[in-house]
Structures are given as C-alpha cells and as structure tokens.
Amino acid sequence: MSIVDKPSNRSGYDDANDVDRIMDIATANTNPDEIIHIVQDNADAIFTWNYDKGERAKLDKLYEKAKTSQWNATTDLDWSIEVDPYEALNLQAELQMDTTLTDDPTSPLYKWGDKEWREFGHQSVKWRLSQFMHGEQGALLCTAKIVETVPWIDAKYYAATQTIDEARHVEVFARYLDEKLNGGYPINPHLRLLLDDIINDSEWDMTYLGMQIMVEGLALAAFGFMHDLTEEPLLKKLLRYVMSDEARHVAFGVLSLQEVYQDMTLAEIQHRQEFAFEAALRMRDRFLQQEVWEYMGVDTRVMTERMLNAPEESKVFQRMLFSKIVPNCRKLGLLDAGEGWLREKFTEIGVIEFEHMPDTGAEFIDYDLTEQDFEGKSIQKHQAAATVALGDS
Ligand SMILES: [Fe+2]
Numbered sequence: 203m204s205i206v207d208k209p210s211n212r213s214g215y216d217d218a219n220d221v222d223r224i225m226d227i228a229t230a231n232t233n234p235d236e237i238i239h240i241v242q243d244n245a246d247a248i249f250t251w252n253y254d255k256g257e258r259a260k261l262d263k264l265y266e267k268a269k270t271s272q273w274n275a276t277t278d279l280d281w282s283i284e285v286d287p288y289e290a291l292n293l294q295a296e297l298q299m300d301t302t303l304t305d306d307p308t309s310p311l312y313k314w315g316d317k318e319w320r321e322f323g324h325q326s327v328k329w330r331l332s333q334f335m336h337g338e339q340g341a342l343l344c345t346a347k348i349v350e351t352v353p354w355i356d357a358k359y360y361a362a363t364q365t366i367d368e369a370r371h372v373e374v375f376a377r378y379l380d381e382k383l384n385g386g387y388p389i390n391p392h393l394r395l396l397l398d399d400i401i402n403d404s405e406w407d408m409t410y411l412g413m414q415i416m417v418e419g420l421a422l423a424a425f426g427f428m429h430d431l432t433e434e435p436l437l438k439k440l441l442r443y444v445m446s447d448e449a450r451h452v453a454f455g456v457l458s459l460q461e462v463y464q465d466m467t468l469a470e471i472q473h474r475q476e477f478a479f480e481a482a483l484r485m486r487d488r489f490l491q492q493e494v495w496e497y498m499g500v501d502t503r504v505m506t507e508r509m510l511n512a513p514e515e516s517k518v519f520q521r522m523l524f525s526k527i528v529p530n531c532r533k534l535g536l537l538d539a540g541e542g543w544l545r546e547k548f549t550e551i552g553v554i555e556f557e558h559m560p561d562t563g564a565e566f567i568d569y570d571l572t573e574q575d576f577e578g579k580s581i582q583k584h585q586a587a588a589t590v591a592l593g594d595s
C-alpha cells in the first residue's frame with residue numbers, strides 16, 4: 203500500500219457540485235464577439251532522428267488504416283438533402299427523461315407545453331452540434347501539437363493523419379450548422395476552459411489524456427447516441443463517417459498512453475488522475491447547457507442547481523456520456539493508482555459503473571467504413587451503456 207498522500211483538489215474541486223464555482227465560470231470572460239482566442243502553448247517541439255517505421259506496431263497499423271480510410275466531406279455527403287431544422291434530431295424524449303424537471307410543480311419547466319419543448323429541443327441540437335464543432339477545432343489544434351511534441355515517429359505519422367481528420371470534422375459540423383440549422387452557438391465557457399488547459403500544458407502526454415481520452419472519448423459516445431436517434435439522412439451519414447475516424451483517435455490515445463504510464467512515478471500518475479477528473483467535471487458542466495436555458499428565458503442558476511441535484515436514475519443520458527471514458531481510464535491504470543483516488547471521484551459523480559464496459563483500444567474495427575453491420579453494432583453499444591446506467595446489468 204502506498205504511503206504517498208492523495209493528490210490535492212485543484213481549482214476548488216473539493217465539492218464537485220459547487221454551484222457558485224460553476225456559475226462563476228459560466229459568466230466570466232464571455233465575449234460573444236470574440237473571433238480570435240489566444241492560448242499560451244508551453245510545450246517543446248521535438249525532432250526525432252529515429253525514423254524506424256513500425257517500432258510501435260499498433261500505432262503503425264493505425265496509421266496504415268487511417269491512410270486508406272479518408273473521406274471527402276464535400277463529395278461523400280449529399281449536401282442537397284433538405285433538412286427541417288426542428289426535426290433534424292428529436293431530443294425531446296431524452297430531455298424529458300428527468301421527471302424532477304417536468305413533473306415537479308416547483309420546476310421552471312413544469313408549465314412548458316409542446317411549443318416550449320419543441321423550441322428547446324431545436325436549440326439544444328444547435329447548441330450540442332456547435333459544442334462538438336468547437337471541440338473538433340480543439341482536436342485539430344491538439345493533434346497538430348502532438349505531431350510537434352510526441353517523440354516517436356510512428357505517433358507523429360499517425361497524428362498527422364488525425365490532423366486532416368479533425369479539419370474535416372470541423373468543416374462538416376460548421377457546414378451543417380450554417381446550411382441546415384441556421385447557425386450555431388459560441389463556445390461553452392466550461393469547454394473553452396478545458397481546451398485552454400489541454401493546449402496550455404507542457405507535458406506531451408497531457409494533450410493525449412485531455413483530448414484523445416477525455417474529450418474524444420465523450421464525443422465518440424455522444425456521436426453514437428445521436429447517430430442512433432436521428433432519422434435525418436445527412437446528419438446520420440455525417441455522424442457515421444465522423445465516428446469511424448473518432449474510434450481510431452481514441453485508440454491512438456489508449457495505445458500511446460499505456461506505454462508511457464507504465465514508466466511513470468506514482469506522483470506523476472496522481473497528477474494525471476487530477477487532470478482527468480478536472481476534465482470530466484468540465485465536460486459534465488458543459489452539458490448543463492446553461493446558454494440554452496438562458497435563451498429559453500429560464501433562470502440558469504436554478505436549472506444548474508436542479509440538474510446537479512437530480513437523482514442519478516434521472517441523469518441516465520448525462521452519465522452514459524462517460525461510458526467510454528471510464529473503461530479507458532481503467533485500462534490506463536488511472537482508476538486505482540494512488541489508493542483509488544479517481545475511482546472515488548468517479549463514484550461521487552455517478553459514473554464508476556461503466557468501468558467494466560469494453561475499452562476503446564480496438565473499437566475502431568467495429569466502426570470502420572467497410573463494416574456492414576455498423577448500425578447494429580452502434581445500437582448494441584448504446585443499449586449496453588443504457589443497461590449499465592440504469593443498473594440492470
Ligand atoms: Fe474529431
């Protein structure tokens with residue numbers, strides 16, 4: 203048993219549900235007219251003179267796979283499809299799953315009728331796809347950074363392919379929002395802080411942990427749910443294509459970090475645990491979708507408090523977003539190092555039950571563009587996560 207102290211809570215994270223902290227972030231430094239956002243990147247750019255391709259066979263295989271899995275957002279998607287912006291993705295059932303928001307007479311949403319729910323569903327889709335677009339730009343910058351900072355040639359090669367993948371992802375979400383949903387939302391403040399922290403960090407493996415494991419792990423789960431829910435053919439195909447890339451990206455993170463973490467000291471691993479938890483909280487907080495409540499004229503603070511304090515069983519969707527992150531953290535040894543600090547924290551925020559779901563080290567095979575049963579496999583994964591979230595496993 204280790205005698206090293208547990209890591210300290212950074213940034214006031216002693217109480218994960220501290221509403222003041224969440225509201226401070228939501229309202230600070232928000233400039234809706236900002237076009238350029240500058241972040242200090244503190245990492246070293248690293249050359250390697252070892253050009254032996256294939257020294258890391260699994261990364262080399264991913265690189266070869268990526269080169270033959272490229273698609274063209276302009277020609278492979280049918281942008282002539284007409285989309286009803288209110289019917290692109292029906293989130294009403296998911297949003298109404300929390301009965302403490304819909305059935306409680308003290309809830310600001312108690313008196314909402316079809317008109318309000320329809321508008322909220324529409325705004326929520328716009329907001330959600332906007333945040334994915336901003337997150338994709340984060341991924342674009344992070345993978346360009348990994349090309350510079352990782353010391354292995356196989357990883358530099360692979361990250362270069364991921365950089366073009368992410369450019370394509372930004373392109374498709376931006377075009378879909380602009381042409382089909384009448385525009386989008388600015389970046390969410392919790393997401394922006396998270397992306398800033400990832401870019402800002404000087405250690406190259408932290409880019410991987412923040413982006414490949416946490417941000418992309420959540421995105422892969424969320425894209426899967428949206429893909430299964432939507433019947434709008436353009437969005438469905440767009441998500442299917444993006445998922446085929448994202449599954450490789452998460453695998454890249456898992457395969458690379460496994461090697462690095464094996465050689466780290468406990469203190470170094472503890473720092474990674476803190477970083478992973480901070481990222482998890484920022485992502486949970488972004489899904490409070492405070493900007494959408496504000497748009498709908500509902501008190502944001504009241505909704506934040508209500509959503510954070512809702513019983514776990516009514517937060518099924520929010521928890522399912524962590525269905526890929528938790529098993530990947532487990533595979534990397536992050537859950538139980540340092541006397542299980544991250545396990546405790548994931549238990550506190552109600553997501554630890556996903557730890558035994560399949561990790562994402564090889565999931566890209568199921569999501570490959572040549573996979574005939576993509577639909578079936580995607581729905582199977584969705585149902586497996588729901589079963590765990592509902593405690594029926
Ligand atoms: Fe992406």
Ligand SMILES: [Fe+2]
Nearest residue numbers: 341418448451
């Ligand atoms: Fe990605």
